[in-house]
Amino acid sequence: MTTIESPRSGKIGSGKIAPKYNRSGHSRGNFEMIAWLFMRLSGVVLVVLIFGHLFVNLMVGQGIHAIDFGFVAGKWADPFWQFWDLAMLWLAMLHGTNGVRTIINDYAERDATRFWLKGVLYAAAFVIIILGTLVIFTFNPCPVVNGVQLPGGFCPAP
Amino acid sequence: MPTKPAGTLYRGREGMWSWVGHRITGVVIFFFLLVHVLDTSLVRVSPEAYTAVIGAYKNPLMAIGETGLVAAIVFHAFNGLRVIAIDFWKKGAKYQRQMLWTVLILWVVVFGAFAVRHLSLALGGH
Ligand code: HEM
Numbered sequence A: 001m002t003t004i005e006s007p008r009s010g011k012i013g014s015g016k017i018a019p020k021y022n023r024s025g026h027s028r029g030n031f032e033m034i035a036w037l038f039m040r041l042s043g044v045v046l047v048v049l050i051f052g053h054l055f056v057n058l059m060v061g062q063g064i065h066a067i068d069f070g071f072v073a074g075k076w077a078d079p080f081w082q083f084w085d086l087a088m089l090w091l092a093m094l095h096g097t098n099g100v101r102t103i104i105n106d107y108a109e110r111d112a113t114r115f116w117l118k119g120v121l122y123a124a125a126f127v128i129i130i131l132g133t134l135v136i137f138t139f140n141p142c143p144v145v146n147g148v149q150l151p152g153g154f155c156p157a158p
Numbered sequence B: 001m002p003t004k005p006a007g008t009l010y011r012g013r014e015g016m017w018s019w020v021g022h023r024i025t026g027v028v029i030f031f032f033l034l035v036h037v038l039d040t041s042l043v044r045v046s047p048e049a050y051t052a053v054i055g056a057y058k059n060p061l062m063a064i065g066e067t068g069l070v071a072a073i074v075f076h077a078f079n080g081l082r083v084i085a086i087d088f089w090k091k092g093a094k095y096q097r098q099m100l101w102t103v104l105i106l107w108v109v110v111f112g113a114f115a116v117r118h119l120s121l122a123l124g125g126h
């Protein structure tokens, strides 16, 4: 006989899962429902953001041959593309992290295994989201090190 | 030996395989994105560091990889919209199979167009 295990994501007291089957043992409020909704809302927006990103970066003009430092400088000189990339970064990372969380819940059976896998997942997601955000907003088209302009930068004429 | 459960509506049918595909493509895209934000962050190191690493994306082997990545994204995106329609549209569950065929047809068209354009740019003489 196949035994069907209780879901590891779910809320005590929601009526969906009897408390004795809940592995985490405490209430998670409406978190799982919000997460479920977020996957769907972010998905719709991500279609536009990612298809737009791929089209502009790979399909027009010289496609991938056009991508270099100057290409990024050109895009991020425009707040429109800064916010496009910011929204794409946050939504894709939160969507992907939540999706991988579900998968860990599905396959990792030991409590300790799930705990550590999710710890690594959240740490990685945090670092990438913060790093990506900083990169977009601290981007400098004319980087200077010790008073010397780095080659390849785009500096205003002196 | 456990015997195979007799035919169910889900197990081994298109619904299950589209879910498997959705799950695998989701994970692939996630890991790509982690690396992608790291490579983009090189613009903060130096113009030359960024341009050097991006140069790696321009070789023919990587062009195949990028094409595979886009194949995964286009499937995940269209199938994701199908999942959303199943959940929110009142006839969604009834038409889930037809919608899967629509997803596959759209996937062939959109991914096919992308692959032709991208591969001819990336592999074409330069
Ligand atoms: C292009 C637009 C996208 C759409 C329309 C979309 C849609 C969805 C939907 C509706 C789900 C929930 C499936 C369910 O609850 O059964 C989902 C799951 C998932 N998505 Fe996306 N997604 C998109 C982009 C992405 C991106 C960019 C990533 C990675 C960074 C990603 C990674 C995942 C993962 C890992 C899951 C979990 C799969 C599972 O539980 O089996 N998705 N996606």
Ligand code: HEM
Pocket (backbone or CB within 6 Å): A050, A053, A054, A057, A058, A064, A067, A072, A075, A081, A085, A086, A088, A089, A090, A092, A131, A132, A133, A135, A136, B029, B033, B036, B037, B040, B041, B057, B066, B069, B073
């Ligand atoms: C092989 C295909 C891809 C190429 C060649 C590419 C290229 C680039 C380039 C040149 C940038 C710099 C800024 C800009 O152009 O807007 C960038 C940034 C970015 N891309 Fe992509 N991209 C690809 C696929 C993707 C996919 C599939 C996703 C989403 C899952 C994505 C998400 C992002 C994000 C979030 C940023 C901003 C990074 C940051 O905050 O530092 N890209 N990409």
